[in-house]
Amino acid sequence: MCAAGQLPIASMTDLATKKAASAGTRAWLLYDSHAIYACFQVSQPSTPITATQSQNDVGFGIDDFVGLGLDPTGNGNRVYYFEVNPLGTHFAQSSENARYRPIWTSHATKSAGSWTAFMRIPLRVLRIAGGSPQTWRINIVRFVAATAQRESWAYDGLMSDGLNGPPWPDSDAARFWPSWTGLRFGTLAATARPRPRIAIYGLSSSGSDREQFLQANGLFQQQPVRSMGVDIRVPVTATTNFVATVNPDFSNVEIDQQTISPQEFRRNLQEYRPFFAQGASFINNNPYGSLVFYSPGVGAFDRGAKLEGTFGNQSFGALTFRGFDPTTGNTFDDTAFGFKHALADRTFLLWTNGVLAHHSLAGNDSTVELGVGGRNNRSGFVWALSHDAEHGSWLANGTANATNGFVDIHRTNYEINIGATDISPTYNPLDGFTPVADQRGFTLFSVLNGSPLGIKHASLFLNADRFFDASGAVRQSDFDPALSMQFKNGFSINGLGPTIGTLRSYDIPSGPSCSGASVGSTAFSGYPCYRNGQSQYYNLMAIPIGFRDGTPSPMDASVSWGVFGASYLHQYDLTHTRQLGPLTLTFEYGGTYERSQADGSLDSQWLRRFGLGYNLNRTSSISLGLRSVNGYGGFVPFPGTNISMSYHRRFSRGDLFVNFGTPAASNTLHRLIVKYLFRIGSHSG
Numbered sequence: 001m002c003a004a005g006q007l008p009i010a011s012m013t014d015l016a017t018k019k020a021a022s023a024g025t026r027a028w029l030l031y032d033s034h035a036i037y038a039c040f041q042v043s044q045p046s047t048p049i050t051a052t053q054s055q056n057d058v059g060f061g062i063d064d065f066v067g068l069g070l071d072p073t074g075n076g077n078r079v080y081y082f083e084v085n086p087l088g089t090h091f092a093q094s095s096e097n098a099r100y101r102p103i104w105t106s107h108a109t110k111s112a113g114s115w116t117a118f119m120r121i122p123l124r125v126l127r128i129a130g131g132s133p134q135t136w137r138i139n140i141v142r143f144v145a146a147t148a149q150r151e152s153w154a155y156d157g158l159m160s161d162g163l164n165g166p167p168w169p170d171s172d173a174a175r176f177w178p179s180w181t182g183l184r185f186g187t188l189a190a191t192a193r194p195r196p197r198i199a200i201y202g203l204s205s206s207g208s209d210r211e212q213f214l215q216a217n218g219l220f221q222q223q224p225v226r227s228m229g230v231d232i233r234v235p236v237t238a239t240t241n242f243v244a245t246v247n248p249d250f251s252n253v254e255i256d257q258q259t260i261s262p263q264e265f266r267r268n269l270q271e272y273r274p275f276f277a278q279g280a281s282f283i284n285n286n287p288y289g290s291l292v293f294y295s296p297g298v299g300a301f302d303r304g305a306k307l308e309g310t311f312g313n314q315s316f317g318a319l320t321f322r323g324f325d326p327t328t329g330n331t332f333d334d335t336a337f338g339f340k341h342a343l344a345d346r347t348f349l350l351w352t353n354g355v356l357a358h359h360s361l362a363g364n365d366s367t368v369e370l371g372v373g374g375r376n377n378r379s380g381f382v383w384a385l386s387h388d389a390e391h392g393s394w395l396a397n398g399t400a401n402a403t404n405g406f407v408d409i410h411r412t413n414y415e416i417n418i419g420a421t422d423i424s425p426t427y428n429p430l431d432g433f434t435p436v437a438d439q440r441g442f443t444l445f446s447v448l449n450g451s452p453l454g455i456k457h458a459s460l461f462l463n464a465d466r467f468f469d470a471s472g473a474v475r476q477s478d479f480d481p482a483l484s485m486q487f488k489n490g491f492s493i494n495g496l497g498p499t500i501g502t503l504r505s506y507d508i509p510s511g512p513s514c515s516g517a518s519v520g521s522t523a524f525s526g527y528p529c530y531r532n533g534q535s536q537y538y539n540l541m542a543i544p545i546g547f548r549d550g551t552p553s554p555m556d557a558s559v560s561w562g563v564f565g566a567s568y569l570h571q572y573d574l575t576h577t578r579q580l581g582p583l584t585l586t587f588e589y590g591g592t593y594e595r596s597q598a599d600g601s602l603d604s605q606w607l608r609r610f611g612l613g614y615n616l617n618r619t620s621s622i623s624l625g626l627r628s629v630n631g632y633g634g635f636v637p638f639p640g641t642n643i644s645m646s647y648h649r650r651f652s653r654g655d656l657f658v659n660f661g662t663p664a665a666s667n668t669l670h671r672l673i674v675k676y677l678f679r680i681g682s683h684s685g
Helices: 171-176 187-192
Strands: 025-031 035-043 065-071 080-084 090-094 105-111 114-122 134-144 149-152 179-183 197-206 212-214 220-222 228-237 240-246 303-311 314-325 330-342 348-359 363-376 381-392 399-410 414-423 439-450 457-468 474-486 491-509 518-522 531-547 555-565 567-580 583-596 602-617 620-631 640-651 654-660 672-681
Touching: 025 065, 025 134, 035 065, 065 114, 080 105, 080 114, 080 134, 134 171, 228 303, 348 381, 439 474, 491 555, 518 531
Parallel strands: none
Antiparallel strands: 025 035, 035 114, 065 080, 065 134, 080 090, 105 114, 134 149, 134 179, 197 228, 197 672, 212 220, 228 240, 240 303, 303 314, 314 330, 330 348, 348 363, 363 381, 381 399, 399 414, 414 439, 439 457, 457 474, 474 491, 491 518, 491 531, 531 555, 555 567, 567 583, 583 602, 602 620, 620 640, 640 654, 654 672
């Protein structure tokens, strides 16, 4: 299947052990004015070949796969991954869009102790700048499911193995990839650019809970059903898009997110709505985590328009959207933007982003961030500094600021980071994500990693911080040592150690000028009253043990105990996933004993969760979820039993979704949604 006589790519490295891979992988790359072609010969004589997934873009990471990484920008602004398993089932990811699902071709064949795969990636599904010659960055990756082995052709000691860092393969590693120079796509390159795309959906909802939908506040409340809407994407240049939406869907049939784990701060969710997902990284462009614009906090909206893309070493995005929140009666008309300049080797970055928010209830609020950073790739020295300025009618004194900076030494076997933070008491962008305001102080973390005493991989993480609020009290402090080890027999320790922390909260007075009775308490900020400050402790000891983590059949168990705010906790959890051919079974059993430190009362809450997924063929799958929570206390406010079912089929020009209930609800939601998404034009994105 692979082209004879072409010089192959080989010499893969195991990212966990940082040594040469034990089995051989060879790859050949070709291109013309229509597509990129890749062929792989994979040797696997001593490890069973894992190949169970038969539906494209479903079950990524369960099977063996080989993958091709492409960075047409050469500077990490737009990174693509294309992967194929031994059955020819394929997957794709893009750093600019969580919904990236292009139409491309893959094939594979298995034999004793080896397998071969082929890819054809049309240039139409890539956003490629015009002109020749071009220089891209490329990489070859491989995953061996039975041993959770992650391999890369490009290698640097700083690259993540996906277990104690970002998900793998990660787009940030593109800065280590070798260059593919002299690319000339000929006269057909212009016609290979992505075409305009129109996606029209039709949706019906029936059942006694037909108008119950998840709101931005995390609760299910009544909202009129939207039966039709449209998303539009029009390429302005080869690397720039105009994006628009009218009456977008808010039913979340494509993705549901929920958790029952204890949360000291509010949870950061993934954005999946087409309008916000396209080019999201160009607006949320701070590489170190600050979120001035947090689109999952935006509930159902009515319409929006966006311009986003890249040119040279720059990326940019600007969007505007308008809507109405039925839970509060708030009308909003907001604008967000971002711009970043980044050198190809990431030795210098300059970025800005911001939000101009106009809300009928809260008033007007504008926040602008300016940041700069860089690194020395030889010494491992990394630095960054950012400042956010907020002005708004909803702020107590009209202005607020947030400043963050750090210096860091990052080498192959260690990292040391010292940071500083100064956040104003009232800083809280209307469309942003701010877990805690009113704190200033320092942070320190260090990581040691390697493969001592024959251990496959070990790391020791140490984190410490200490912040003060404007009253001079200790606002927050933490000390978190964590030991992780992967053994060659499949067992692992995944963060053994204590979490020792404090968080100060204050009572909220009912009257103006800090007068009146208390109506509650808050850990966000005590400004300006700082009334009845109380420091709560979060001191937990955790023992998490894993077996075959990263493989198709992992099992994890954990026990933790200690002070958690106003209670003393004992928490237990056991999870297991099992792959049986096209069937994926998941099981979880967990419990929480919670004893009040105020009066000694005891509550307990227990979770049982079961999931079943079945790939019918390359284009369709079904799933069933059952979750039961009984008891009070714990971290689920509404115990109950929840059954949810879904069916998804992908057609050449659309998608069909049939969903009963939702896994994000506490109890069974008696709601049946049938949604059909019809696409015209380009398939990518």
